[in-house]
Amino acid sequence: MSDDLPQHGPRVLTVPPGEDRERLTCPDCGYIAYRNPLIVVGSVASWAGPDGEERILLCRRAIEPRLGFWTLPAGYMEERESSMEGAAREAWEEARARIEIDSLLAVYDIPRISQVQLIYRARLLSPDVAPGPESEEVALFRWEEIPWEELAFPTVRWALREHRDRRGRSDYAPAVNPTPDRLALWDRML
């Protein structure tokens, strides 16, 4: 037996009775470990300073992957919460930020890692933010201050761009994964 194979728990791929695809099962106890896509919930949360100019909350990651890079407050949705509650919970956990959800900004599909991201547009109820355990630092950025070269993930950049495009709008279709043309346009705007 190869040392690479787990020797306990669900580890055998087999098609359970009545199903149409392989599932990871435990040959010892019969447990079926269903693997389904995970939902990430997050927000583009902003604060309008005394000058009326919008500032967007970003968090510098204190954990891998992409330690030290800036991200939106976001994370895996938990059981028994709504997606909006999850986005608000993540803003609190990562940036000690209290937010009010406004609308759904984007739905991003990342099938390679079986992930769906629901990113909400939100308003900070106060500019007082502080790093939670998974953040090295949190800050409010004016648009021209955003550290584009130090963002943690492509979807962070996408969501920020889409947020900018929807300023002042209240009834809009949420963004989806950008087309290559749209990505090229954003690259030229940097």
Add this chain to the structure above:
Amino acid sequence: MSDDLPQHGPRVLTVPPGEDRERLTCPDCGYIAYRNPLIVVGSVASWAGPDGEERILLCRRAIEPRLGFWTLPAGYMEERESSMEGAAREAWEEARARIEIDSLLAVYDIPRISQVQLIYRARLLSPDVAPGPESEEVALFRWEEIPWEELAFPTVRWALREHRDRRGRSDYAPAVNPTPDRLALWDRML
């Protein structure tokens, strides 16, 4: 030991190192069974007949729960597919329907059962539909023919109403769970 407790597989609630909440773990092998919300993907798929009048695809369930009741083609999103691909797959599996996704119609949160439903508006590429293994019958309904009293789940009714409200619109915010006022309005419209 109670007969009600499983005696194999993940069955003990404990807080794993570095986490902030209890997870179901297997005391024999240490496997942690993370439980996260599941994504249901589905569609309100319609066909404009020769008279130009819209007909909406519904499926009569051949499986529990709600066997014999009418539902939208929908089901659990699988790994390594996008949410739109999942919605199209479900339309094929349940109604042998080929659809083209148009836009995101609704995002429903059902925290009681840890479920998020992404319901798309879609166009049938052909009116030829047929029951898949999980459907007793499939049919295209004019609006006034919809069997409101025989719908399988509240979200089916919600999505149909929201679809109706968005006729002819192309850039709209997806619906969320209806408010009590909105539900009462729909009840009066029956």
